[in-house]
Amino acid sequence: MNIQIRRAKPDEADTLTSIAHAAKRHWNYPEKWIEQWKNDLTITPDFIASHEVYVALVDGIVAGCCALVVGDSLAELEHMWIDLQQMGNGVGRVLFEHTRQRARQLGLAELELSADPHAEGFYQRMGAERIGEIQADMDGQPRVLPKMRVDVTE
Numbered sequence: 001m002n003i004q005i006r007r008a009k010p011d012e013a014d015t016l017t018s019i020a021h022a023a024k025r026h027w028n029y030p031e032k033w034i035e036q037w038k039n040d041l042t043i044t045p046d047f048i049a050s051h052e053v054y055v056a057l058v059d060g061i062v063a064g065c066c067a068l069v070v071g072d073s074l075a076e077l078e079h080m081w082i083d084l085q086q087m088g089n090g091v092g093r094v095l096f097e098h099t100r101q102r103a104r105q106l107g108l109a110e111l112e113l114s115a116d117p118h119a120e121g122f123y124q125r126m127g128a129e130r131i132g133e134i135q136a137d138m139d140g141q142p143r144v145l146p147k148m149r150v151d152v153t154e
Contacts, residue, residue, distance in 0.1 A: 001058060001089055001090060002058070002059075003056050003057070003058055003063070003090065003091055003094045004056070004057045004058075005054050005055070005056055005057075005094065005095065005098045006054065006055060006057065007052070007053065007054060007055075008048045008053035008054060008055045008065060009048065010045035010046075010048045010049050011045065012048070012055065012062065013043050013044055013045045013047075013048055015062055016043040016048075016053075016055070016062070016065045016079070016081070017041065017042050017043050019062070019064065019065065019081045019082070019083050020041040020042075020043060020065075020079065020081040021034065021041050022083070022084050023081045023082060023083075023084065023087075024037065024041055024116075026084055026087070027116065027118045030139075032139070033138050033139070036138070043065070043067075043079055047067070047079075051067050051068065051069050051070075051078075052067065052068040052069075052070075052102065053065060053066070053067040053068075053079070054066055054067070054068075054095060054098060054099065054102075056082075056086075056091045056094060056095050058086060058089075058091065062083070063082065063083045063085075063086040063089075063091045064080075064081060064082035064083055064086060064091045064092060064095055065079060065080075065081055065095070066078070066079055066080040066081070066095045066096070066099055067079045067080075068099050068102055068103060068111075070106065070108070074112060075103055075106075075108045075110070075111050075112070076111060076112050076113060077096075077099055077111050077112070077113040077150075078113070080092065080095065080096070080113075080119075082095075092122060093126065096123075096126045097126075099111070100126075100150065100152045101152075103152040104152045104153065108152055109151065109152065109153055110149050110150060110151050110152055110153075111149070111150050111152055112131075112147065112148065112149050113128065113147075113148050113149075113150075114134055114145050114146070114147055114148075115128075115145060115146045115147075115148055116145070117143070117144065117145065117146065120146045120148070123146075123148050123150070124148075126150065127150050127151065127154070128148040128149060128150040129148060129149060129150075130146045130147065130148055131147050131148060131149045132146075132147035133145065133146060133147060134146075134147055
């Protein structure tokens with residue numbers, strides 16, 4: 001499979017947001033939760049213009065995305081979403097490795113991320129380790145997000 005990575009364009013915001021919503025629904029979360037996460041799952045044209053957002057293309061079609069967000073003291077991997085039809089086909093791995101390489105080019109030593117609990121195994125396979133937890137209860141149900149870090153200097 002030929003997977004190409006390029007910078008996202010602001011006019012792709014709706015497509016990326018649709019992929020994010022579908023990917024989150026993949027884990028069978030209640031629709032009420034999806035609605036509560038609407039803002040967090042929305043990728044805006046301004047976000048794309050302000051950060052390094054990348055898309056993965058398979059046969060010229062957007063198959064996933066992720067963002068490298070660099071702040072004063074922290075670099076984070078955000079909005080890692082894969083189209084449902086492409087899950088398990090290596091798209092996430094290629095996006096992750098591209099972002100790790102880009103972070104290395106920027107002189108960063110590590111990336112942090114807050115993972116969906118269902119995605120923790122993927123990030124562990126990519127070399128990330130759990131460094132903490134974020135309490136994210138929903139409707140009175142306990143929910144914990146793994147806080148993870150990956151060394152990008154390797």
